[in-house]
Amino acid sequence: MKLLINGIQSNLRFSSAHVIPGHESCGFIHGHSYFVDVEIEGERAGEFDFVVDFKDVKKYTKAICDELDHRLLIPVYNKLIDFKDFDKKSDSIFDLKKEGSVHFKIDGKGYSIPAEDCIFLPLPYSSAEELSKFFAETLARKLSETYDNLEYVSVCVNEGIGQGAMYRKDL
Numbered sequence: 001m002k003l004l005i006n007g008i009q010s011n012l013r014f015s016s017a018h019v020i021p022g023h024e025s026c027g028f029i030h031g032h033s034y035f036v037d038v039e040i041e042g043e044r045a046g047e048f049d050f051v052v053d054f055k056d057v058k059k060y061t062k063a064i065c066d067e068l069d070h071r072l073l074i075p076v077y078n079k080l081i082d083f084k085d086f087d088k089k090s091d092s093i094f095d096l097k098k099e100g101s102v103h104f105k106i107d108g109k110g111y112s113i114p115a116e117d118c119i120f121l122p123l124p125y126s127s128a129e130e131l132s133k134f135f136a137e138t139l140a141r142k143l144s145e146t147y148d149n150l151e152y153v154s155v156c157v158n159e160g161i162g163q164g165a166m167y168r169k170d171l
């Protein structure tokens with residue numbers, strides 16, 4: 001059986017700034033009011049014959065939304081983002097969080113931003129495509145700690161109404 005959670009109606013939303021390095025129009029810092037739809041398929045099981053408890057799905061998804069909300073999303077492994085004092089190959093992303101400010105260049109354009117204003121993602125892009133994969137994998141990992149009856153977790157990250165990317169993580 002399949003469960004659906006509507007992000008707008010269930011308040012699974014976040015508003016963030018991002019940039020797609022090298023893109024003609026999205027290469028400038030801009031923002032979106034995102035919302036996140038979730039679809040989960042699995043066998044009904046347990047005391048209540050649920051596929052999964054809606055409350056758990058909403059709690060875990062909301063926790064990811066809250067991490068990203070009101071931050072600049074930085075895809076640390078983007079090829080065009082050149083960090084000062086940070087080596088993508090050897091340094092940990094956790095080190096970036098500890099900095100007072102982060103300094104980087106994109107195509108020669110320099111940025112200096114307080115680290116607390118940013119969320120550093122282990123991704124090549126902060127596109128809807130990469131964010132949906134990030135959400136689906138994180139949510140699937142979290143649900144797998146307590147559920148063993150799920151077939152897949154699919155997440156659609158919408159960049160406002162009318163356009164979104166969906167990623168399915170099979171379990």
Ligand SMILES: [Zn+2]
Nearest residue numbers: 018026030032
């Ligand atoms: Zn955008």
